[in-house]
Amino acid sequence: MKKKAVSIKTIATNLNISVTTVSFVLNGKANEKHISKLLTQKVLDYAKEVNYKPNQIAQSLRTGKSKLLVFMVEDISNSFFSKLARIIEDIAYEKGYKVIFCSNENDDEKSNDLITLFKFRQVDGFIIVPSPGIKSSIQELIDDNIPVVLLDRYFTGLECNSVVIDNNEAAFNATSHLIQNGFKNIGFITTDSDQTQMQDRLLGYEKAINDCNLNKFILKIPYNGTGNGICKSSIKNFIDKYKKLDAVFFATNYLTQSGLEVFKENASHLIHDLGIITFDDNEFFKIYNPTITAVSQPLTEISNELMKLLLQLLKNKEVKNEKVKNISLQAELKIRESSVSKEIFKVQF
Template identity: 70%
Template sequence: MKKKPVSIRDIAEELKTSVTTVSFVLNGKAKEKHISKELTKKVLDYAKLINYRPNQIAQSLRTGKSKILVFMVEDISNNFFSKLARIFEDIAYDKGYKVIFCSNDNDDEKSNELINLFNFRQVDGFIIVPSPGIKDTVENLINDNIPVILLDRFFEGLDCNSVVIDNEQASFDATLHLIDNKFKNIGFITTASDQTQMQGRLSGYEKAVNENGLKSNTLQIPYNEIYKGKGKEYVKNFLDQHADLDAVFFATNYLAQSGLEVFKENNPRLIYDLGIIAFDDNDMFKIYDPTITSVSQPLVEISTTLMEIMLSLLKKKDVTEIPHKIMLKTELIIRESSLRKQLYI
């Protein structure tokens, strides 16, 4: 038979004091409530002796705060999201919050199921990398006065806090870097998506090639095909059909990884012959031969900004006040793969 957990009332009865006094001591308010050092020590020592653990659910019901945040991303195994989550976890912990991480696989049904589950569990707030069709779900959270911050992408026409990067400018600058290094036939490999971050990257690429009188060569792979592991097949076919390409810009790091595998498996010479840039840096890019140029997002700045906005929202009585919409800059980390080939080889 499972042993019944010890409650504050049990401690109070054992020490012949009030439940309120024990509660104040265990919640660190003994000095504020003028409880003697002797009684404070007595309560704390006994709680330690019996290995007392507070009932978090009861505590959250009493205070209205769970001190738990949800951090929902597309894929927590993705290098960008996992690094970002790790940094955010440390920042949140220092502020007294625990974080639940989850992946929605860019799937609306899974997103809604997870959001409903954690909302029922009364978490304090959500940081969400939203799948395409959950605009109404996010709006309902806001209308219920629940703190929400959208990350990486946002919904047009929805007044919601968001932290994103300037995807269009980042993509424009990266493409222009290739053009400045004399690449004239640049392919752009991306996902087929109407989401703001991917549209921004595509727009930046097209703007750069159009302004410089070059031809646009794009491959847009359906996300579900990438999820099924067919991304490499699409990349290979694209390269076979565009043998005149002299550079390739990958719109995500996982697409870049697929592309590099295609090069190695089908034509190892391509990694040296083509100019290459990947959106989102990866530690592995530093040790490839050649090293891979990448667009790097400011992970620490993103995480810090997310926490600052979340703490502000948690203090507000009305989270529907004018939302914070933050757009941060990226850094182009120039490595060997995007240099003029006559200088590199």
């Protein structure tokens, strides 16, 4: 037979004190309500002894707070997002919140379905990597006074808190690094997207190429083709078409993985002959042969800034009246074997 859960009323009856007093103690308001330390400790000790667990649903109805946050990303299995999720989970837990993780697959319909579901469940706040067409849905969250912070990308003209990195500068620095190491025909492989982070990476590449009067070689792969054979065949055709390429800069880590597979399957010498840089680091790139140079985003700093913004919004009753903050952080170029001058590489290795 299932054991009946201990209630606040039970604790109050057994200790011969009021339900209100027990409630104040268990909700951390003993000092505020001038309840003695002796009585406070007595209630806490007894609650621990009988293994009291608060009724989360009742507590949510009473306080208007679910203590749940949503972390919605493009693909939670992607190493960049999963690492962020782990850090954010720890920060949230220390502040008394639990986190629900989900993937929107960069699909507007799925994004809107998830937002509607979690609004109905009355979660306290959102961190969202938005798909392209949900600007109005984000505005609705703000209008409904629900805390929301955007990650990785933003919507021009939308007054919403966000944390991004300076993708333009990061891509410019990575491309300039290749040029400085003697590479002159540098391909840029990206997704065919109008989203801010991808556009900024493309602009950074183009600026570095234009500054040195070099030729641009750009491949844009449809997002819905990045997870299947279309991606690999597109990369193969691109490499076959521009045989004079001496370096390739991949705009995402999953494109890099597809590209390395293409090289290995069709022309394994290219792995060593081409200069290679990836956007977003991965443990895999540190042990690959050669090790792969990567634009590394500051995961801990991003997570801290996201939670700082969200927790501040959660404290305020009027989210719409809070001053919007758009935080741009700097990425780090982790230089490894794949981007050094091939002449130097041959001498050293």
